[in-house]
Amino acid sequence: MKKILLIGNGAREHVIAETLKKSRHEVELFVVGKTKNPGLAGLAKEYLLADVTDKDAIRDFALRMSPDFAILGPEAPIAAGIADTLLQLEIPSASPLQTVGRLESSKSFTRDLLEKYKIEGNPKFKVFVADIGLEEFFAELGEDFVVKADGLKGGKGVKVSGDHLNGVGEGLAYARECLAEGGMVVVEEKLIGQEFSLMSFCDGEHTAEMVPVQDHKRAYEGDKGPNTGGMGSYSCADGSLPFLVESDLKKAAEITRKVAKALFDETGVYFKGVMYGGFIATKNGVKLIEYNARFGDPEVMNVLPIMKTDFVDLCEAIVNKNLDQIKVEFEAKYTVCKYLVPNGYPDKSVAGEKIEIGNIPEGVKAYYASVDLKDDGLYLSGSRAIAFVGIADTLEEAESLAQSAVGAVKGPVFYRKDIGTAELIGKRIDMMKELRNL
Numbered sequence: 001m002k003k004i005l006l007i008g009n010g011a012r013e014h015v016i017a018e019t020l021k022k023s024r025h026e027v028e029l030f031v032v033g034k035t036k037n038p039g040l041a042g043l044a045k046e047y048l049l050a051d052v053t054d055k056d057a058i059r060d061f062a063l064r065m066s067p068d069f070a071i072l073g074p075e076a077p078i079a080a081g082i083a084d085t086l087l088q089l090e091i092p093s094a095s096p097l098q099t100v101g102r103l104e105s106s107k108s109f110t111r112d113l114l115e116k117y118k119i120e121g122n123p124k125f126k127v128f129v130a131d132i133g134l135e136e137f138f139a140e141l142g143e144d145f146v147v148k149a150d151g152l153k154g155g156k157g158v159k160v161s162g163d164h165l166n167g168v169g170e171g172l173a174y175a176r177e178c179l180a181e182g183g184m185v186v187v188e189e190k191l192i193g194q195e196f197s198l199m200s201f202c203d204g205e206h207t208a209e210m211v212p213v214q215d216h217k218r219a220y221e222g223d224k225g226p227n228t229g230g231m232g233s234y235s236c237a238d239g240s241l242p243f244l245v246e247s248d249l250k251k252a253a254e255i256t257r258k259v260a261k262a263l264f265d266e267t268g269v270y271f272k273g274v275m276y277g278g279f280i281a282t283k284n285g286v287k288l289i290e291y292n293a294r295f296g297d298p299e300v301m302n303v304l305p306i307m308k309t310d311f312v313d314l315c316e317a318i319v320n321k322n323l324d325q326i327k328v329e330f331e332a333k334y335t336v337c338k339y340l341v342p343n344g345y346p347d348k349s350v351a352g353e354k355i356e357i358g359n360i361p362e363g364v365k366a367y368y369a370s371v372d373l374k375d376d377g378l379y380l381s382g383s384r385a386i387a388f389v390g391i392a393d394t395l396e397e398a399e400s401l402a403q404s405a406v407g408a409v410k411g412p413v414f415y416r417k418d419i420g421t422a423e424l425i426g427k428r429i430d431m432m433k434e435l436r437n438l
């Protein structure tokens with residue numbers, strides 16, 4: 001019997017729980033979440049309703065349940081040092097301690113780390129703590145720049161020229177605003193290319209890659225509209241993506257391997273958990289946009305359902321630092337994930353409205369995110385609601401499976417029809433061909 005503490009209450013944690021339950025070991029799950037996720041509730045032995053950064057509540061719960069290990073789903077508990085709190089109780093986590101969690105929570109830390117340890121992948125960048133040399137650096141970058149407030153801002157601290165900032169004047173003003181708020185600011189070159197997510201398991205010394213996934217951040221079809229947490233994603237049976245060349249994946253994996261080592265050399269602490277690299281393939285090869293210190297949401301829903309490796313064994317290998325003893329393998333399947341979101345998402349989501357799920361065909365998985373289960377059915381609670389994942393032998397089939405499930409939901413909701421379609425992916429392939437001058 002393995003007792004596992006799982007922190008978080010989104011679709012990411014729903015699929016983590018489901019995958020743990022598929023283990024050859026008998027698993028008892030103890031969940032801490034701010035709200036009751038109906039999917040997780042069905043899988044948990046005990047479910048504590050508490051903030052996922054509430055150290056006292058989590059400490060008490062952990063003491064009572066005495067789990068073998070913990071998994072921290074979202075970034076907030078990692079940044080808050082919940083893995084450190086649990087370790088004081090001698091409960092290890094397959095998620096990072098606060099010091100190395102800075103890989104995600106501090107953009108300047110990660111850029112500086114790559115530079116210090118001479119790891120390729122950074123764009124041209126500078127970290128500012130005061131308004132000294134700021135104007136000169138903007139002049140050096142010209143029209144293509146990105147301004148990032150340091151710290152966890154749920155992606156909202158990042159502003160990109162052309163998208164959110166019009167011209168150097170606005171860039172400079174936003175950078176000064178970040179400084180005035182007392183923070184550090186990272187200013188960097190805007191990279192042009194195709195973004196992809198390569199998540200790797202890491203025990204501090206060894207890394208093992210998952211299949212790469214492409215997320216879709218924009219709210220509306222054709223990559224239009226505001227940025228979101230991610231509207232959906234796809235992965236391919238060959239363990240690559242159609243716009244990548246083999247050397248791109250090798251490079252991304254190599255960057256992660258080197259960063260894992262650099263993290264230990266810099267801090268003396270092993271990074272245990274998931275290193276999620278947000279990479280971009282450019283005409284000058286693969287560059288790093290950012291790291292997250294956890295599974296991606298929605299990306300995790302593309303990879304865990306097709307993982308062949310026993311997830312409990314894998315987590316224990318991360319904790320025990322013998323990940324090199326485990327073969328991490330995935331089924332050769334296509335996956336397409338489409339998120340159902342409330343009308344108005346992400347800025348003015350409707351909430352409290354009822355939805356009705358239609359028929360979910362075989363080959364489709366449904367993972368609950370922001371929904372409340374009441375006596376008479378499911379209600380929207382204000383953010384991404386349910387993720388539907390189609391899994392099949394062809395991309396067309398995986399897409400049409402996800403589409404038929406998400407399209408059958410009734411209520412004030414929307415989703416992106418174009419995710420996983422040949423048409424949209426074709427555009428990405430064409431863009432990369434053009435950039436590479438093929």
Ligand code: AMP
Pocket residue numbers: 123146155158160188189190191192195217278289290
């Ligand atoms: P981040 O929170 O660092 O992932 O940034 C959010 C989004 O901003 C990324 O997914 C990218 O689309 C965009 N972004 C961040 N940094 C850059 C960059 N250097 N060049 C182009 N786009 C970027």
Ligand code: GLY
Pocket residue numbers: 215229230292295296297298299
């Ligand atoms: N897919 C975006 C994220 O998990 O941060």
